[in-house]
Structures are given as structure tokens and as C-alpha cells.
Amino acid sequence: xxxxxxxxxxxxxxxxxxxxxxxxxxxxxxxxxxxxxxxxxxxxxxxxxxxxxxxxxxxxxxxxxxxxxxxxxxxxxxxxxxxxxxxxxxxxxxxxxxxxxxxxxxxxxxxxxxxxxxxxxxxxxxxxxxxxxxxxxxxxxxxxxxxxxxxxxxxxxxxxxxxxxxxxxxxxxxxxxxxxxxxxxxxxxxxxxxxxxxxxxxxxxxxxxxxxxxxxxxxxxxxxxxxxxxxxxxxxxxxxxxxxxxxxxxxxxxxxxxxxxxxxxxxxxxxxx
Amino acid sequence: xxxxxxxxxxxxxxxxxxxxxxxxxxxxxxxxxxxxxxxxxxxxxxxxxxxxxxxxxxxxxxxxxxxxxxxxxxxxxxxxxxxxxxxxxxxxxxxxxxxxxxxxxxxxxxxxxxxxxxxxxxxxxxxxxxxxxxxxxxxxxxxxxxxxxxxxxxxxxxxxxxxxxxxxxxxxxxxxxxxxxxxxxxxxxxxxxxxxxxxxxxxxxxxxxxxxxxxxxxxxxxxxxxxxxxxxxxxxxxxxxxxxxxxxxxxxxxxxxxxxxxxxxxxxxxxxxxxxxxxxxxxxxxxxxxxxxxxxxxxxxxxxxxxxxxxxxxxxxxxxxxxxxxxxxxxxxxxxxxxxxxxxxxxxxxxxxxxxxxxxxxxxxxxxxxxxxxxxxxxxxxxxxxxxxxxxxxxxxxxxxxxxxxx
Numbered sequence: 001x002x003x004x005x006x007x008x009x010x011x012x013x014x015x016x017x018x019x020x021x022x023x024x025x026x027x028x029x030x031x032x033x034x035x036x037x038x039x040x041x042x043x044x045x046x047x048x049x050x051x052x053x054x055x056x057x058x059x060x061x062x063x064x065x066x067x068x069x070x071x072x073x074x075x076x077x078x079x080x081x082x083x084x085x086x087x088x089x090x091x092x093x094x095x096x097x098x099x100x101x102x103x104x105x106x107x108x109x110x111x112x113x114x115x116x117x118x119x120x121x122x123x124x125x126x127x128x129x130x131x132x133x134x135x136x137x138x139x140x141x142x143x144x145x146x147x148x149x150x151x152x153x154x155x156x157x158x159x160x161x162x163x164x165x166x167x168x169x170x171x172x173x174x175x176x177x178x179x180x181x182x183x184x185x186x187x188x189x190x191x192x193x194x195x196x197x198x199x200x201x202x203x204x205x206x207x208x209x210x211x212x213x214x215x216x217x218x219x220x221x222x223x224x225x226x227x228x229x230x231x232x233x234x235x236x237x238x239x240x241x242x243x244x245x246x247x248x249x250x251x252x253x254x255x256x257x258x259x260x261x262x263x264x265x266x267x268x269x270x271x272x273x
Numbered sequence: 274x275x276x277x278x279x280x281x282x283x284x285x286x287x288x289x290x291x292x293x294x295x296x297x298x299x300x301x302x303x304x305x306x307x308x309x310x311x312x313x314x315x316x317x318x319x320x321x322x323x324x325x326x327x328x329x330x331x332x333x334x335x336x337x338x339x340x341x342x343x344x345x346x347x348x349x350x351x352x353x354x355x356x357x358x359x360x361x362x363x364x365x366x367x368x369x370x371x372x373x374x375x376x377x378x379x380x381x382x383x384x385x386x387x388x389x390x391x392x393x394x395x396x397x398x399x400x401x402x403x404x405x406x407x408x409x410x411x412x413x414x415x416x417x418x419x420x421x422x423x424x425x426x427x428x429x430x431x432x433x434x435x436x437x438x439x440x441x442x443x444x445x446x447x448x449x450x451x452x453x454x455x456x457x458x459x460x461x462x463x464x465x466x467x468x469x470x471x472x473x474x475x476x477x478x479x480x481x482x483x484x485x486x487x488x489x490x491x492x493x494x495x496x497x498x499x500x501x502x503x504x505x506x507x508x509x510x511x512x513x514x515x516x517x518x519x520x521x522x523x524x525x526x527x528x529x530x531x532x533x534x535x536x537x538x539x540x541x542x543x544x545x546x547x548x549x550x551x552x553x554x555x556x557x558x559x560x561x562x563x564x565x566x567x568x569x570x571x572x573x574x575x576x577x578x579x580x581x582x583x584x585x586x587x588x589x590x591x592x593x594x595x596x597x598x599x600x601x602x603x604x605x606x607x608x609x610x611x612x613x614x615x616x617x618x619x620x621x622x623x624x625x626x627x628x629x630x631x632x633x634x635x636x637x638x639x640x641x642x643x644x645x646x647x648x649x650x651x652x653x654x655x656x657x658x659x660x661x662x663x664x665x666x667x668x669x670x671x672x673x674x675x676x677x678x679x680x
Contacts, residue, residue, distance in 0.1 A: 005353055005362035027393040031379060031386075038381045111376040112394055113353035270354045271287075 098172025170258030222251035366445025375435030413437035
């Protein structure tokens with residue numbers, strides 16, 4: 001084993017090194033999950049409780065008040081909002097976790113070397129664990145409302161999740177890197193998540209938007225495509241093709257921008273953190 | 274045999290940002306945005322300048338130097354935590370660093386969980402940890418508390434567990450920074466033993482940074498003296514330590530003769546030794562009646578001054594401390610003004626001949642330091658060798674017991 005230590009040079013993905021350190025992904029994720037539910041009375045139930053209660057609140061207030069309920073004939077509002085929320089929670093929890101991950105692990109970064117990318121990735125894997133719990137309730141919900149589980153669901157759900165993860169990683173690692181230098185992002189992230197919730201069709205359907213330009217803006221949000229994909233898979237309705245494609249592209253774009261920026265700046269994290 | 278580590282012209286630059294005054298208002302802050310960048314008060318600081326050396330497999334190298342000499346920066350570059358600004362390092366083995374033991378320990382996790390987490394952060398594979406788990410626990414001596422969250426451990430137990438994990442790392446190159454400064458004496462002994470085993474029996478390469486000269490002397494085959502980012506000397510540990518101690522104890526040429534107190538109320542001439550007639554002397558002979566003289570010049574009235582000094586040996590251990598206020602018979606100078614001379618008798622216990630470091634300070638009535646004792650305020654006490662003491666004198670004190678032979 002021979003290697004060189006040199007001044008930081010060009011962008012280098014170095015996948016082999018990431019592979020060598022693969023166990024650390026597991027350990028960081030395991031640690032975060034463990035700590036998250038340590039000393040809580042309800043434990044993992046919290047993972048399910050949050051989206052479930054949100055679903056109830058949205059159904060009672062928004063569903064009724066906004067009259068969204070009536071504009072959809074083929075899907076009950078609770079199922080509709082829950083299918084949005086479960087992906088949204090992966091995104092929002094993953095984003096806030098990843099964004100703070102470099103700063104909260106500063107003590108380790110300053111003392112031990114390992115590929116820094118492991119930290120934001122592990123932070124995103126934590127809500128993915130929650131997602132599995134959330135999914136069980138979702139399936140129960142589908143059965144309760146007499147939906148048949150189609151093949152498209154089994155196929156589209158991982159695809160939607162994949163788009164969500166790409167986006168979360170891209171944005172999360174980008175902000176994580178920025179957060180090391182500018183702690184302003186600690187305040188930006190919660191606000192950003194709040195804002196994005198309204199720019200994502202979680203509680204309302206895309207069809208509610210009358211203007212075409214609004215739809216175009218919405219489709220730039222990868223989460224819109226991911227959520228739409230999952231919803232159309234359970235109702236069996238045709239999904240919005242252009243919306244989906246645009247979302248795909250923008251998620252890949254966000255992914256690479258985040259990855260690139262993180263890798264370019266990671267050398268100096270120990271000096272700045 | 275190829276060297277396991279080749280360090281070639283490594284330099285590291287830090288940018289220091291000087292902010293003379295805090296931003297007073299939003300307007301200041303905004304206007305500073307438009308200032309020319311070069312005009313801003315940034316300064317480059319070279320923590321390391323063209324460091325080159327190579328290490329052969331199995332060598333254990335000690336690195337010594339004052340605080341801020343660049344020791345830790347060098348180790349950080351070697352362990353890839355921070356990149357060098359220039360130069361190159363070729364490494365032919367896995368490097369693991371113990372820059373601080375217990376990195377990544379989490380208070381909420383149990384001892385067992387922390388062993389796995391910490392081991393894997395330090396670069397061990399899970400299988401390796403499982404294999405060595407019993408040995409690690411055995412070494413740490415906390416087997417009873419393995420399932421207890423770490424937050425209920427005493428700090429000593431945490432440290433032992435942390436060092437135990439680190440001790441069972443098996444890198445080709447091990448980097449250690451000051452870990453031996455902590456823990457109780459028994460555990461320190463255990464750690465030194467383990468390090469000895471690593472470097473001597475297992476043929477592992479060790480880089481060791483410490484202020485503990487004894488440990489460097491015992492553990493290292495070569496030592497390097499780092500001074501202001503450059504190697505000042507490198508060679509046999511004894512020689513290097515000698516060099517370092519000589520330089521750090523001897524007053525440098527730049528040392529000021531007069532020291533200003535913090536609030537500017539007086540200046541103090543650098544204390545010096547005088548004999549019975551008041552003539553300055555440099556070397557102390559046993560039996561002579563010397564005194565340490567403090568010469569004050571008060572610019573304005575000062576309520577009270579309390580000078581003191583401490584004698585340190587070459588390893589930096591404090592042998593004794595003395596303050597004016599401790600002497601019940603002496604009248605404490607109050608409301609003083611102008612020139613004041615304070616002498617203290619130098620009744621030294623029987624110290625081994627050699628060179629000692631004397632640091633001094635001056636406190637006020639609230640024990641607040643007018644002049645604080647540190648490296649800048651130090652003088653030398655040289656105790657002359659006498660023919661009474663043979664070369665073999667070992668220990669802190671020169672002590673001759675009376676011996677009685679009977680029968």
C-alpha cells in the first residue's frame with residue numbers, strides 16, 4: 001500500500017477509497033439511529049407518528065378548507081397526502097441532517113481522516129431507516145382504502161425514492177460544505193425546508209395549478225416528480241411525463257453540483273470547522 | 274530497504290485575519306465589503322517551512338519543540354486531516370493517528386458500542402474489532418461497565434477505554450500526540466509499556482510528539498527538534514533533548530531586560546542573582562549566600578505587589594515555588610511609588626548540579642497577575658558542579674545519606 005499526500009489538487013471522486021471505508025457508512029448511520037431514539041419512551045414509533053399526525057391535521061384542515069378533496073375523485077385525501085409526506089420527510093429530515101452533519105461531527109473531522117462524504121451520506125440514510133417504518137403504515141392505509149397493490153407501485157416507489165435521495169444528497173452535501181464556512185446556513189435550512197414544502201405538491205395536487213408557468217417552475221423541483229410518480233402508481237392514472245422528466249434531470253443536476261462542490265472543498269474542512 | 278515514509282519539502286501556510294476592532298455598526302460592515310481585499314489586514318503565517326525527512330520501517334521518532342513550533346500541524350498533515358500548502362509525502366503503509374484518543378466517543382452509547390464505533394472511525398474493520406474485543410476490554414479494565422452508557426463513566430474510565438481501542442490498532446505507522454499526558458500513573462505506565470511493545474517487538478513505525486522528555490528518551494530511536502516550523506536539530510534523542518532544553522532554558526538574545534506590567538503601572542528589571550556584596554552572579558555554588566533581586570520602577574502608586582518565583586527542572590517539573598506573601602516576617606510593600614528593590618534569599622534545597630529554569634511573576638492584592646509567569650519571563654539558575662558530587666548523581670535532589678556499617 002503506497003500513497004501520496006499532496007496539496008489539494010483537482011476534483012477526484014475516488015470511489016475506491018469510499019469502498020474501502022464502506023463499514024464506516026454503516027457505523028455512522030447506526031450511531032445516528034441509535035442516538036436518535038435513545039432515552040425516548042416511544043422510540044421508533046416517533047418515526048411513524050410524525051407523518052401520521054401530519055396526515056390527520058392536513059386531512060382535517062387543508063383537505064376540507066381548500067376544497068382539495070373534491071377536486072380528486074380517484075384517491076382519498078389521507079392516502080394522497082401521506083404518499084407525499086413519506087417522501088417529503090425523507091427529503092426534509094435528510095436535508096437538515098446532512099446540512100448540519102459536518103459541523104456536528106467537527107470534533108471527529110479535526111482529528112481523524114476518512115472520506116468526508118461518508119458523513120452527509122450517513123445523515124441521509126437515517127431518515128431512510130424511518131421510511132421503512134413509515135412504509136408499513138402506508139401499505140396498511142392502502143389496504144384500508146381498498147387499493148390493490150399494483151406492479152407499478154413496486155417499481156415506481158423505489159424510483160421515486162431514488163430521485164428523492166439524489167436530490168437530498170445533492171442539496172444536503174452542498175449545504176453541508178457551505179455550512180462549514182458560513183454558519184448562516186444553520187438558520188437558512190429550516191426556513192428553506194418550510195418554504196419548499198409549499199413549492200412541492202405534498203398537500204395539493206399539481207392539477208390544482210391553473211397557470212402553465214407555475215407548473216414549469218414546480219417541475220424543476222425534483223420532489224414534485226418523485227411524489228407524482230408514487231401517486232400515479234397507486235391510482236393507476238397516467239403520470240405527468242414532462243414533469244417527471246424535468247424532475248429527473250434537475251435531480252441529477254443537483255446531485256452532481258452538490259457532489260462536486262463537496263469534493264472540491266472537503267480538504268479544508270478540518271481548518272475551518 | 275525503502276523508507277516507509279518520505280516527507281519532501283512540506284510547507285503549510287495559514288492565513289491570519291486581523292480584525293483590529295469589532296464591527297461597530299451595520300454601516301461599517303457594509304463599507305468593509307467594498308474595501309480592497311489586499312488592503313485588509315490579512316497576514317500569511319507559515320506553520321511549517323520546507324520540512325524534509327524520511328523514516329525507515331521500525332523506527333520510532335520523537336518530535337519535540339515549544340508550543341506553536343508546528344509539531345501538531347506536521348502530524349495533522351501526515352494523518353491527512355489537513356492538506357499541505359506545498360511539498361509531498363510518500364507513505365508506504367497505513368497511518369493511524371492518535372491525535373486524541375477517544376475521538377468519536379458518544380456519551381449516550383454503551384462502552385461496548387463505543388469500542389466498535391471508535392475502532393471503526395480509527396480505521397479498523399468490524400471483524401478485526403470482534404477478534405480483538407476481549408483483549409481491548411481486558412486492557413481497559415472496564416469489563417463490568419460494558420453495557421453502561423459512557424456518560425456514567427468516570428473520565429479516567431473513558432480514557433482507559435479509549436486508549437485500549439487505540440492500542441490495538443495495527444497500522445504500519447502510528448502517530449501519537451501527547452496522549453501520555455493524561456491518566457493515572459499506573460495507567461500511564463501500562464501505556465508506555467504498550468508503546469514500547471509496539472515499536473520494539475512488533476517493529477511498527479511510531480511518530481511521537483510529546484513534552485514528556487522522559488518518554489521520548491525511553492521510547493524513541495531518533496528525535497527531532499522543531500523550531501518555528503523548521504527542523505533545528507535531529508539526531509539521537511539525548512542530544513536532541515539536550516539541544517532543545519539548552520535553547521528553551523537559556524534566555525534568548527531578544528529577551529527584554531525590562532518587563533512592563535500589564536496595566537503599565539510599573540516596569541520590572543529582569544530579576545538577577547546577586548552575591549552578598551550585591552554584585553550580579555551567574556553560577557550558584559553550594560554554601561554561598563545568593564539572592565534573587567527584583568528591581569521595580571513604579572510610575573504611579575500601586576496598592577500592593579507580591580512577587581514570586583518557581584524553580585523548574587529540565588523536564589519542566591516544578592521543584593518549588595515561593596511568594597513574598599508567604600513569608601510572615603516580611604512586610605508586604607503597600608502603596609509603593611518610585612524605585613523599589615525586593616530581594617529574596619536563595620536557600621536552595623540540595624539540588625543536583627545543572628541548569629534550572631526560574632520563572633517569576635508579580636501579583637496584586639487580588640492575586641491578579643501584573644506580570645504573569647510564562648516562558649517569556651524566565652531566568653536561569655545554574656548550580657555549579659562540585660567535586661563532592663560525582664558524575665553519577667541521579668535524581669532531582671543531591672542527597673548524601675549517612676551510612677553506618679556494623680558488625
